[in-house]
Amino acid sequence: MKNSYLTMLLLLLPYLMTAQDADGCTDHPLISRYPDAQIIWCSAEDFAEYHIATGPVTGYQHIDEWIDLEGKVYRYNYELRNTTNTMNEVYQNYRNALQKAGFEILAEGNDPNRDRMKANEVGGKSWMPVASRRNPLPTTSMSRLNTGSSSSGGYGFAAGKLEKPEGNVFVTVSAYQYRSDIVVIQVDVIEEKPLDDGKITIDPDYLAREIATKGTVTLSGIFFDFDLAIVKPESADALAVIATYLKQNADAHFFVVGHTDYKGNLAYNLNLSKERAAAVVNKLVSDYGIAKEQLEAQGVGPLAPRTTNESDIGREKNRRVELVLGN
Known part of the structure; x- marks a missing residue:
């Protein structure tokens, strides 16, 4: 030094x-x-x-x-x-x-x-x-x-x-x-230094609070490979928590909404975001017993960013899946 x-x-x-x-x-x-x-x-x-x-x-x-x-x-x-x-x-x-x-x-x-x-x-x-x-x-x-x-x-x-x-x-x-x-x-x-994450645990109560106050919650812990719409195995813990919350609120209808960053053209990203949302819905229905009628998959691509798309950090935050309370 x-x-x-x-x-x-x-x-x-x-x-x-x-x-x-x-x-x-x-x-x-x-x-x-x-x-x-x-x-x-x-x-x-x-x-x-x-x-x-x-x-x-x-x-x-x-x-x-x-x-x-x-x-x-x-x-x-x-x-x-x-x-x-x-x-x-x-x-x-x-x-x-x-x-x-x-x-x-x-x-x-x-x-x-x-x-x-x-x-x-x-x-x-x-x-x-x-x-x-x-x-x-x-x-x-x-x-x-x-x-x-x-x-x-x-x-x-x-x-x-x-x-x-x-x-x-x-x-x-x-x-x-x-x-x-x-x-x-x-x-x-x-x-x-990197973010010291892991301080917020995703549990049914957390999902309930976010939905009650904001009407939406980001589903942290859902992972996909690059440019693919296949839910990775390490998403299992998060899916189990989400399924518990959905069963506790079986009378409510929700949208599962996919988001991407802005790399690639708009049509491609809109399609990818909807396919990823659909993949989450299919997992919850087939593996966790959630009623198909409770969930609807949608994708908005890069049209609702949380932050800038000008950096790797920003693009990572913009790639996400959200649960949104429906009517």
């Missing part, structure tokens, strides 16, 4: 905490703030998705190249006020600090003069709002990133990756010259 968290802390100049920091906000132990900057807003999520844009804008509000992550996500919005320091100085300081701390630089670029030729490149005026869209800041953050008048200054962006035995750490830094004496800095730290 070339470096440690402490090394990163020492790379930026010491600072004094101010009373103007947002309540409950302190710097991440991995990276200190730019001297005299104050925290306007912060957040921490034990598990969330995060998306790092690493390529230029290639079409209308579109970037082709992304790194999709999931894990602990920490976000800090700073402002450097009443300053003679420029966005470019701030950007270069952070970018160099990442490199000196042993981070692999995944993307970098700055456009201090709002050069039209750089607008769509990493860190450019047009690039920054597109790259930020998949990791939006809440309106409550009061962030001035990507706001301001046409006379506002330039942008800079850097993203780095540090390999660690316990999991990779990613840092992104966005800098923006909001005004001649105000620089906005967004620092995000992502500690990559």
Whole structure:
């Protein structure tokens, strides 16, 4: 290991905490703030998705190249006020600090003069709002990133990756010259790790609560091979729970609805989603004694996604089977 968290802390100049920091906000132990900057807003999520844009804008509000992550996500919005320091100085300081701390630089670029030729490149005026869209800041953050008048200054962006035995750490830094004496800095730290699932057990009571409050429930634990509509043997435990719930509610009618991601054409996905729903119905009828009249298979393909289809994580969440209460 070339470096440690402490090394990163020492790379930026010491600072004094101010009373103007947002309540409950302190710097991440991995990276200190730019001297005299104050925290306007912060957040921490034990598990969330995060998306790092690493390529230029290639079409209308579109970037082709992304790194999709999931894990602990920490976000800090700073402002450097009443300053003679420029966005470019701030950007270069952070970018160099990442490199000196042993981070692999995944993307970098700055456009201090709002050069039209750089607008769509990493860190450019047009690039920054597109790259930020998949990791939006809440309106409550009061962030001035990507706001301001046409006379506002330039942008800079850097993203780095540090390999660690316990999991990779990613840092992104966005800098923006909001005004001649105000620089906005967004620092995000992502500690990559898979979801610690298995915390929610699917049982008849869980199905009943979801149906009662939402009218629908995702049937977790139903598995298919890629592009096939054959229910895999490891789905047996989930099917048994579903069958118990259906027998407890024998007078109710339900739709079993299949969903896919958006890969492939629409007609194909609509057909695949209905075939998978039908396969679940057939299993419940033939192997678990559920009345055929209680269930109706339908498929909506990619037309009702739960989240984005732009990442592997999102597509996996969109491929699902739901039980929907009928009339």
